[in-house]
Amino acid sequence: MIDVCCAIIVNEAGLVLVTQRSATMSMPLKMEFPGGKMEPGESPEDCLIREIKEELDVEVEIVAAIPASSYHYPTFSILLIPFVCRIVAGEILLKEHAAYAWMEPSDLLNCDWAEADIPVVHEYLNPANHTSIKE
C-alpha cells in the first residue's frame, strides 16, 4: 500500500482546486487533488506541505482532515490521505500538472477523476467527515 497525501485546497469563495495530471504522468489527464507519496519518516502533514510547494509553488495551511480512503488499482494500491487546506502564501504556478481549475463543490462529482479520488470527493462533500485542525 502506497501512502499518498492530497490537498483539497479551498479559496475564500468556497471553490475547490482541482488539478489535471499531465499527458506524461501515469493516469494521464485524469483529475486529482495535488499531493504525492509520503517519504520514509515523514508525517502526512509535512508530506502535504512539501508536495504542494513542489507542485504548485504555494504554501498551504491545513484546516481539516478527511478520512483516508484505500483504493486498489490493477497494479498497485494506495491509501489516499486528504486534508482540507488554504493557500497562505504565493501564487499558483504549475510545476507538474497540465492544468488546474477552481470548481464549485457541487460540480466536483462531474470531473474525470483518478478512480481513487471518487470516495475522497464523497467524504469531502459531507462536512460531518471533516475533522477540524485549526480554528
Ligand SMILES: Nc1nc2c([nH]c(=O)n2[C@H]2C[C@H](O)[C@@H](COP(=O)(O)OP(=O)(O)OP(=O)(O)O)O2)c(=O)[nH]1
Ligand atoms: N497526488 C495525487 N495522487 C493520486 C491521487 N489519486 C490517485 O490515484 N493518485 C495516485 C497517482 C500516483 O500513482 C500516486 C501519487 O504519486 P505521486 O504524485 O507522488 O507521483 P507520480 O504520479 O509521479 O507517481 P507515479 O505514478 O509516476 O509513480 O497516487 C490524487 O488525488 N493526488
